[in-house]
Amino acid sequence: AQSVAQPEDQVNVAEGNPLTVKCTYSVSGNPYLFWYVQYPNRGLQFLLKYITGDNLVKGSYGFEAEFNKSQTSFHLKKPSALVSDSALYFCAVSLTSGGYNKLIFGAGTRLAVHP
Amino acid sequence: EPEVTQTPSHQVTQMGQEVILRCVPISNHLYFYWYRQILGQKVEFLVSFYNNEISEKSEIFDDQFSVERPDGSNFTLKIRSTKLEDSAMYFCASSVSGLENEQYFGPGTRLTVT
Numbered sequence: 001a002q003s004v005a006q007p008e009d010q011v012n013v014a015e016g017n018p019l020t021v022k023c024t025y026s027v028s029g030n031p032y033l034f035w036y037v038q039y040p041n042r043g044l045q046f047l048l049k050y051i052t053g054d055n056l057v058k059g060s061y062g063f064e065a066e067f068n069k070s071q072t073s074f075h076l077k078k079p080s081a082l083v084s085d086s087a088l089y090f091c092a093v094s095l096t097s098g099g100y101n102k103l104i105f106g107a108g109t110r111l112a113v114h115p
Numbered sequence: 116e117p118e119v120t121q122t123p124s125h126q127v128t129q130m131g132q133e134v135i136l137r138c139v140p141i142s143n144h145l146y147f148y149w150y151r152q153i154l155g156q157k158v159e160f161l162v163s164f165y166n167n168e169i170s171e172k173s174e175i176f177d178d179q180f181s182v183e184r185p186d187g188s189n190f191t192l193k194i195r196s197t198k199l200e201d202s203a204m205y206f207c208a209s210s211v212s213g214l215e216n217e218q219y220f221g222p223g224t225r226l227t228v229t
């Protein structure tokens with residue numbers, strides 16, 4: 001079955017330190033991978049995606065993610081965390097079926113950045 | 116920047132009542148979706164809609180659910196007879212195409228069934 005795992009419910013990091021939010025996936029075929037962020041009382045906001053090509057993709061707000069096919073991972077990273085990065089982060093994989101896609105989400109990881 | 120909007124932000128209804136959740140997708144998008152998130156659980160796919168018809172639906176999307184694009188801008192989700200377990204946050208999303216393009220999500224409607 002197609003699935004996405006985010007092994008950490010919460011990640012705590014000090015402001016200015018690098019952060020990593022982990023994601024692994026299990027799908028058949030080549031995946032399209034996405035990261036979304038959710039702030040309180042807001043919808044999910046798109047951060048970045050991997051479709052093909054360079055394994056390191058850059059997105060909004062200084063975030064980047066590295067696609068690792070052998071480890072089936074797509075970890076989200078940022079070199080220097082900000083307090084304003086504190087939010088709920090979702091990894092998702094897009095499954096294509098007949099030209100349409102649906103997103104399968106991980107359970108989410110809460111990122112807390114402390115001053 | 117264009118965004119997906121949803122109304123109402125919070126809907127309280129009694130079990131057995133019909134509810135309609137409304138969404139206005141981004142204007143040049145062609146693919147529309149509904150997802151839901153029960154409190155403390157994952158965001159789950161419900162249905163995708165393209166060219167005025169359902170393109171895919173999950174096992175959650177049973178006969179009690181329906182979707183409609185009644186005019187050129189709105190996209191609605193109807194639940195005919197709500198159950199307690201329908202209580203969740205419902206998110207509408209849209210995308211330019213159905214393959215590589217990211218989906219843009221609305222802020223959600225919190226549905227509470229009592």
